[in-house]
Amino acid sequence: MLGVLAGPAVLAQTQAVVDAARSAQGAAPKAWSAYQPVQAPQAPEVRQKAWVRTPIDAFVLSQLEAKGLKPSKEADRATFIRRATLDAWGLLPTPEEVKTFVADKSPTAYEKLADRLLASPHYGERQARRWLDLARYADSTGFQNDNTRPNNWRYRDYVIKAFNQDRPFSRFIQEQVAGDELWPESQDARIATGFLAGYPDNRNSRDLVQRKYQIETDMTDLVGETFLAATVGCARCHNHKSDKVSQKEYFQLQAFLANTAFNEQTPLAKGTETEWDKAYEQQQAAYQEATKDIRAKQKAILDTVREAGRKYYNERYLTDSREAIFKPEAQWTPLDRWVNWRKQAVATDNEIASYLEDSGTKPSVVYYNPDNAEKWKTYKALREELKQFDKIKPAKGSSQFTAALELTKEVPPTHVRFGGIHERPLEAVQPAIPALWGGKGEVAITPTASSSGRRTALANWLSSDSNPLTARVYANRVWAQYFDKGIISTVQDFGRAGTKPTNPELLDYLATNFVKNGWSVKKLHREILLSSVYRQSSDERLDVVKADPENKLLAFYPRKRLEAEVIRDSLLYASGLLSDKVGGPSVFPPVVKTGDVVGKAEDFQGNRVWAVSTDKEDWNRRSLYIFTRRSFSYPITQNFDPANPNQPHHKRDVTTTALQALTLFNSEVVFDWSQALAGRVINEAGGDETAQINRLYQILYSREPNQTERLALKSFLAEQKIVVQHKAANGKFEVAVPSGLKDTTKFDPVKSAAFVDLVHTVANSNEFAYRF
Numbered sequence: 074m075l076g077v078l079a080g081p082a083v084l085a086q087t088q089a090v091v092d093a094a095r096s097a098q099g100a101a102p103k104a105w106s107a108y109q110p111v112q113a114p115q116a117p118e119v120r121q122k123a124w125v126r127t128p129i130d131a132f133v134l135s136q137l138e139a140k141g142l143k144p145s146k147e148a149d150r151a152t153f154i155r156r157a158t159l160d161a162w163g164l165l166p167t168p169e170e171v172k173t174f175v176a177d178k179s180p181t182a183y184e185k186l187a188d189r190l191l192a193s194p195h196y197g198e199r200q201a202r203r204w205l206d207l208a209r210y211a212d213s214t215g216f217q218n219d220n221t222r223p224n225n226w227r228y229r230d231y232v233i234k235a236f237n238q239d240r241p242f243s244r245f246i247q248e249q250v251a252g253d254e255l256w257p258e259s260q261d262a263r264i265a266t267g268f269l270a271g272y273p274d275n276r277n278s279r280d281l282v283q284r285k286y287q288i289e290t291d292m293t294d295l296v297g298e299t300f301l302a303a304t305v306g307c308a309r310c311h312n313h314k315s316d317k318v319s320q321k322e323y324f325q326l327q328a329f330l331a332n333t334a335f336n337e338q339t340p341l342a343k344g345t346e347t348e349w350d351k352a353y354e355q356q357q358a359a360y361q362e363a364t365k366d367i368r369a370k371q372k373a374i375l376d377t378v379r380e381a382g383r384k385y386y387n388e389r390y391l392t393d394s395r396e397a398i399f400k401p402e403a404q405w406t407p408l409d410r411w412v413n414w415r416k417q418a419v420a421t422d423n424e425i426a427s428y429l430e431d432s433g434t435k436p437s438v439v440y441y442n443p444d445n446a447e448k449w450k451t452y453k454a455l456r457e458e459l460k461q462f463d464k465i466k467p468a469k470g471s472s473q474f475t476a477a478l479e480l481t482k483e484v485p486p487t488h489v490r491f492g493g494i495h496e497r498p499l500e501a502v503q504p505a506i507p508a509l510w511g512g513k514g515e516v517a518i519t520p521t522a523s524s525s526g527r528r529t530a531l532a533n534w535l536s537s538d539s540n541p542l543t544a545r546v547y548a549n550r551v552w553a554q555y556f557d558k559g560i561i562s563t564v565q566d567f568g569r570a571g572t573k574p575t576n577p578e579l580l581d582y583l584a585t586n587f588v589k590n591g592w593s594v595k596k597l598h599r600e601i602l603l604s605s606v607y608r609q610s611s612d613e614r615l616d617v618v619k620a621d622p623e624n625k626l627l628a629f630y631p632r633k634r635l636e637a638e639v640i641r642d643s644l645l646y647a648s649g650l651l652s653d654k655v656g657g658p659s660v661f662p663p664v665v666k667t668g669d670v671v672g673k674a675e676d677f678q679g680n681r682v683w684a685v686s687t688d689k690e691d692w693n694r695r696s697l698y699i700f701t702r703r704s705f706s707y708p709i710t711q712n713f714d715p716a717n718p719n720q721p722h723h724k725r726d727v728t729t730t731a732l733q734a735l736t737l738f739n740s741e742v743v744f745d746w747s748q749a750l751a752g753r754v755i756n757e758a759g760g761d762e763t764a765q766i767n768r769l770y771q772i773l774y775s776r777e778p779n780q781t782e783r784l785a786l787k788s789f790l791a792e793q794k795i796v797v798q799h800k801a802a803n804g805k806f807e808v809a810v811p812s813g814l815k816d817t818t819k820f821d822p823v824k825s826a827a828f829v830d831l832v833h834t835v836a837n838s839n840e841f842a843y844r845f
Contacts, residue, residue: 105573105574105577107302107541107542107545107561107567107568108509108510108511108541108542109541110511110539110541111539111541111544111545111581111584111585111588112581112585113581113582113585113586113589114132114578114581114582114585116128116131116132116582117131117132117135117578118131118135119131119134119135119138120138121134121138121143121144124144124605125605126603126604126605127600127603127604127605128582128586129579129582129583129600129601129604129606130604130605130606132576132578132579132582133576133579133606133626133627136576136626137626137627137628140620140621140626141620142616142617142620142621142626142628143628144605144606144609144628144629145609145610145611145612145614145628145629145630146609146610147605147608147609147610148608148609148610148611148630148845149610150171150174150175151171151174151175151775151776152610152611152775152776152845153174153608154166154170154171154174154175154186154775155171155774155775155844155845156630156844156845157186157187157190157602157607158170158190159635159639159643159844160554160555160844161190161191161195161196161199161598161602162190162193162195162196162198162199163195163198163199163202163636163638163639163642163695164195164199164639164642164643164646164651165643165646165647165772165773165775166775168768168771168772168775171771171775174186183602183603183608184603186602187599187602187603188599190602191595191598191599191602194233194237194655196236196237196595197232197233197234197235197236197237197238197655198233198655198695198697200232200236200594201229201232201233201236201697202638202696202697203550203554204232204236205229205232205697205716206716206721206722206723206725207298207299207721207722207723208228208232208268208271208295208299208721209271209272209273209295209718209719209720209721209722210225210228210229210271210701210718211225211271211273211701211702211703211718211719212225212226212659212700212701212702213700213701213702213703213704214273214274214275214276214703215273215274215275215703215704215718215719216273216274216275216276216277217275217277218276218277219682219702219703219704219705220276222337222475223469223470223471223473223658224267224337224471224473224474224475225267225271225475225659226656226657226658226659226698227264227267227474227475228264228265228267228268228270228271228475229659229697230656230657231261231264231265231267233655233656233697234261234656235248235265236594239593239594239595241591241592241593242536242547242587242592242593242594243536243538243592244536244592245265245592246300246532246535246536246543247532247533247535247536248261248262248265248266249265249266249268249269250266250268250269250296250528250531250532250535251266251477251528251529251531251532252264252265252266252476252477253266253476253477253478253479253524254479254521254523254524254526254528254529255529255532257521257523260341260342260345260474263339263474263476263477264474264475264476266335266475266476266477267474267475267476268295269292269295269330269333269335269477270335270337270475270476270477272288272291272292272295273291273703273719274288276419277419279389279390279391279394280390280391280393280394281390281394281397281411281412281415281416282391282393282394282397282408282412282495283391283495283496284415285408285411285412285415285485286490286495287495288333289327289330289331289333289487290306290309290327292330292333293305293306293309293323293326293327293330294306294309294721295721296326296330296531296535297326298565298721298723299721300535300542300543300546300547301510301535301542301543301546301567302542302546302549302561302563302564302565302566302567302568302571303316303318303510303542303566303567303568304316304565304566304568304570305318305323305326305507306323308320308322308323309323309324309490309493310492310493311492311493313568315568315569315570316509316568316569316570317507317508317509318507318509319507320489320493321489321500321502322505322507322508322512323507324487324488324489324490324502325487325502325503325504325505325506325507325515326504326505326506326507327487328484328487328502328503328504328505328527329504329527329528329530329531330527330528330531331484331485331486331487331527332407332479332480332481332483332484332485332524332525332527333477333478333479333528334411334414334415334477334478334479334480335418335475335476335477335478336418336475336476336478337418337473337475338473339473339474339475339476340472340473341472341473341474347656347657348657349469349470349656349657349658350470350472352470353467353469353470353471353472353658354472356465356466356467357466357467357472359465360462360465360466360467363462363465364459364462367455367458367459367462368459370451370455371422371452371455371456371459372422374429374448374451374452374455375422375425375426375429375452377448378425378428378429378432378445378448379425381428381432381440382424382425382428382429382432383420383424383425385428385440386420386424386428387399387416390416394412394416396409397409397412397413398412398413398416406485407480407481407483407484407485408485408486410480410481411480411485414480426452426456428440429445429448429449429452430449430453432445433445433446433447433448433449433450434446434449468684468686468687469658469659469660469686470658471658477528478523478524479523479524479525482520482523482524482525483525484525484527486501487501487502487503488500488501488502489502503515504516504518504527504530504531506534510540510541510542511539511540511541516530516531516534517530518530536592538588542567544584544585544587544588544592545567545580545581545584546564546567547587548580548583548584548587548597549561549564549580549583550564550723551583551594551597551598551601552580552583552601553724555601555602555607556607556627556630556631557631557633558625558631560574560575560576560577560579560580560583561573561574561575561580562575564723564724565721565723565724575625575626576626583597586600606627606630607630609627609628609629609630610629610630611629611630611631611632611845612629613629614628614629617629630845632843632844632845633727633843633844634727634842634843635842635843635844636713636714636715636725637696637710637711637712637713637714637715637725638695638696638697638710638715640710640713640737640842641696641709641710642695642696643841644743644746644750644836645693645695645746647746647750647753647772647773647836648746648747648749648750648753649749649750649752649753649813650693650746650749651693651695652690652691652693652694652695654690654694656698657698659698659699659700659701660686660688660691660692660694660698660699660700661683661684661685661686661691661699661700662685662686662691662692662693662694662699662707662742663685663692663742664683664685664707664708665708665740665741665742682702682704682705683700683702683705696710701718703718703719708736708740709736709740709742709743712730712732712733712736713733713736714726714727714728734837737836737837738833738837743833743836744809744833745812746836747809747829747832747833747836748809748810748811748812748829749811749812749813750769750772750832750836751811751812751825751828751829751832752811752812752813752814753772753813754768754769754772754828754832755811755814755825755828756813756814756815756816760819762787762790763783763787765828766778766783766786766787766831767783769831769832769835770782770835773835773836773838773840773841774840774841786831786835789831789834790827790828790831793827793830793831794823794824794827796827797823797826797827797830798823801822801823808822808826808829809826809829810822810825810826810829811825811828811829
């Protein structure tokens, strides 16, 4: 045994001897770590070789055989296509698609299905929704005013397009982190930087230096959590309690983003306008022409107080912000330049109008000027006159996009902050990658013609083939999409506080193959879709429950409740109402519906926060396109655990509450869909009850009802006819009937109303809300 006073040289020599001895004895390799370089593992040998369709299966089967377990039988084809379509598209398959797949006896049937799913625009919509969860996507800023961000849908559409085009994930990262630096001539790449710009934003903040720090903190945490599954935000205030990331390293990471600003009014390049842009520009031009005289009069009034009003608001900023705002531009530091950019970006004429009102109507304020009373009276009248033109004002869209930029190649300093408090800066730091992730000190950064090049360096490191985390993290997320849980179940945390991988060799295989295939997301999905482990039945097995109660080894397929958007979209699909339009500005479907009157949600101040779209096609768009307001969740989906847009959302919760059943059963909007679904079933199946029940099951469940179910539903229908008849006995027939019927010659309102109730009941079943 070494004495406690042994020197470093002796300790090192002894350790070398011990290491050599262990190596000679064939010691076990070091435990798996997410921070070790990714190396392609050899697929293990298995006994049941015929079950192995892809290397994925060998890694899964090896663990099952070690436990004395066998994989489950294959799911029947109807169950499989429903599962695969819901996973890849977030939609139900049509009965015709199910029938075609079930009847296809060719050896490439599954390959053709997978290729068809991956080639559809619906694939990009589905994957975009999952990525937008991570990007904390919303169409508004949050905080008190929750202002609309009219350009954000362009980032959402960029994500859809990137997945549909199978853009290499490495390029996808680079565009979102540094698209403006790497491809300044590409409008798509600049729109991609909306990833960083999606932070909740308090535009009324009076401390712009603090606001800059808060924005940089949001971006740093976003990069760490989304790409690296690292809870790096813990290190902002203190050295990380679990992982070896120091507070200094956190701020070195933040330094990569220290020179980032955002222009929310970047004009669209000529010739790139979409159909929505052209419609917006046409409508905006009409509005501008109709209101130009009113707006000119308003501007003339505000111009008389603009200088004083702007000075008043500038003086309301805190001390360090005021120092930058009132400093001559020639003396601006890089931080001053950012502060003034931000001040200008949030300034609006509404502030000048408020100054005019207060200065003309409130004698108690120091800037009271009785001469402004008449000006305010005139301005107020013009404002009311302008409201009369709201009906021709564009309700959605814009002619601009949001993009990252750097205001100067000189970078504001980044300091370690005592306790994470921005008012207490300590030592200044330069950009560097934490040592835990393979960083080796400060990173070489090459400035570009218009920027510091810092984000480019960060993006290149994140997307490097040799990065130990990025490919593992994303492959794990995709696995979790298909199997409910990731190989590392804490998909957001690969650190010591997270869970250990259930199959580390499988995770490394997925990661290395992902990179080998050019970071192709579609190839990653395809291999999973075609694997035997994905084909398994979801029937629970007592032997597995006993040996592996959490089904970590995947001896049977895990059932999963559909996500909030998938439930809504599938109901819309079933009703025959779902619009297949892809992309475009976000829409406002009805919140409630009573008769023909569309309800409007209002906040506690009485301001409208949900102006329902006038175009009824918008009501039936996929949930991906519903306006995401941070202060107001769309009621039909809010009870089914949607993503929280205020932070990166890694995994959907699955709760079971009475409100979920009540939402689907009592929502008048959902009942309207049931009426449409009843009409669709009758149109497609004719008047025969058995044929109608069969068709309803085909649409919702992708299968035929069994004899017991069929008899139960016929009994329900008979009983419900009597109930409906009693409702109509008073001469007032106040029940719902199917909508969209093509043939009404043999229309029986009592029978039809009972069938709507049956449809509504079946659509509210557990089997509809789950995929098996």
